[in-house]
Amino acid sequence: MSMLHLVNKSPYENGNLNRASSVMNDGDALLLIEDAVYGAVKAGKASAMLDGCTVSVLGPDLAARGISEDKLADGVNVVDYAGFVELVEANDKVQSWL
């Protein structure tokens, strides 16, 4: 049963992104919202945690923080709130790493 992993904290202050990315099973998806979107910036150290994961990031949270999409790590998918809902629907359950 596939899981959507939801992370909302900056990976530079808190271990949740590292934790989530280390326990994802095949078929699981990862969505970064709020301050966690900083983890998707290619030039940042934390983006290495995303290797091998299926990653989406919430566009409105990116824009708020001044991050343009061309700064993102390769393969990161940008979604809006409707896309967030679709990810919740597409996976059997949600794990919020709070």
Next chain:
Amino acid sequence: MSMLHLVNKSPYENGNLNRASSVMNDGDALLLIEDAVYGAVKAGKASAMLDGCTVSVLGPDLAARGISEDKLADGVNVVDYAGFVELVEANDKVQSWL
């Protein structure tokens, strides 16, 4: 001018203890309160961050978490709230790493 560095978060979830211990000047003091007291447990990985620092830990917070004093890293000083006040008085200012 000496500084009291105050840390209140678990070093296993958050970078503040690491941050505080890396910027302490000679003569500064470090006080661990609330969930940060876990950082003073000798057997835990995080206690390595305390090397070379003058470290106190709040006794009431240790007891609440079931940590007996014989579990602490060498040189860690246990204080009560009165000792907390004395540390604030003994240093010229307080830096709360929140």
Next chain:
Amino acid sequence: MKLTIQVNEGPYQHQSSDSAYYFAKAALDKGHEIFRIFFYHDGVNNGTRLTTPPQDDRNIVARWSELAQAHDIDMVLCVAAAQRRGIVDDGEAERNGKDATNIAPGFRISGLGQLVEGAIQSDRLVVFGD
């Protein structure tokens, strides 16, 4: 899809409440059903009508109240959490001898069983918090 949404933080201090709101709105726009929104921990502070945010800022509480009204959503504040934080309706005021209430329109105070029931009855539980 039938959803229960849990909100763990109050308004303004954390973005959680904002994220939950936009998620709920998007789910409704796509035709999904929100079975319940359950406010737990400091999340109960979303349910006070006494806030006066700055003119140029969003009104988080009013936004929730309007969403509940427009879509007939069941918005529940956990009673134990509300008692600790001081969110009071008429019944609570009487039971606990309080001289005022502060609950906002569209919210009701009830037990933790409402969260568990939400998880049982819904296809997904989505938690927003710190």
Next chain:
Amino acid sequence: MKLTIQVNEGPYQHQSSDSAYYFAKAALDKGHEIFRIFFYHDGVNNGTRLTTPPQDDRNIVARWSELAQAHDIDMVLCVAAAQRRGIVDDGEAERNGKDATNIAPGFRISGLGQLVEGAIQSDRLVVFGD
């Protein structure tokens, strides 16, 4: 030593408010002066009289009120933060058209200048938060 204490979090959710209280008490016991306790951010939620904590738990708000009364301490809730979170006294209720107040005894609502003044007038500023 003259102290100003800043509290950034509300009651119960985080230990910050408890730590600040015990620190304040210990400072008073040692003969120090508390110039002011300034409640900022969610810290303003320490100043509501509407909480009803469980019988076997501490009453954080009442504890602050008693400390203020016993030692004549100036306890200030930041007005901007209080408006966002819905903490209201008579003046705020009138200004903002609120039908109830919830401020607890011993607290007053004032501006951020009170924090800055506290830092200027005191020998130490000690901040408790998340």
Next chain:
Amino acid sequence: MSGDTKKFLFINRKAPYGTIYAWESLEVVLIGAAFEQDVSLAFMDDGVYELAKGQDTTGIGMKNFSPTYSALGDYEITRIYVEKESLEERGLTLDDLQHLVWEDEDDDWAERDSIRLVSRAELGTVMAEQDVLFNF
């Protein structure tokens, strides 16, 4: 159990006392037990500290809620997963935690251990098998 029963996993990742999440999570667990779902608990990251022995909150004026964990067996909660890596990183062993048990009615009420020490990978499998994850 009926076909309508869901598999609930309560995931505890926060230390006690510094924040209220651990305690208010436990309140949900106790209420949830009345709904006759298939309930398990997991303790990982700082959540493992919730089960520490010898907690004494006198000095911080807060309620010591740790004895409640030993009542979980009475609520028919018999599977409490504790992550090995989280313990090790913190310099803890199972001996530092409360000994939690339940009584097996199918075996003359024999006492059985509730805590199951699992690796991170095993816990990932447990999580994958659930219907609902409660996060605290």
Next chain:
Amino acid sequence: MSGDTKKFLFINRKAPYGTIYAWESLEVVLIGAAFEQDVSLAFMDDGVYELAKGQDTTGIGMKNFSPTYSALGDYEITRIYVEKESLEERGLTLDDLQHLVWEDEDDDWAERDSIRLVSRAELGTVMAEQDVLFNF
């Protein structure tokens, strides 16, 4: 400045929007300016994100308070320390931040840069020289 002037350093360590600390910190800075103290600001850790260019909060319905930073010069705040290591770790350079300036009245109102890029060690020295640290 009189002998009663204190050296204030406002330390900003949190990202904007995820929490309100960055914004409510800025409100203290603006109020504090009226008290004619010797005020500096420091941005380190996730606080460096507060100064990022191009913030557009339309999609999250929150107020974009980042333009306020460019007004700090008018409040006679001329020293804004940004920690180099925090930028580097996050893959940022000064070009990613707003260009903040103040006008030097002793030099025909010439525009000068407010931001001073400092190492962690240098920032430690700046902190040590202060009378009061405000933590957000």
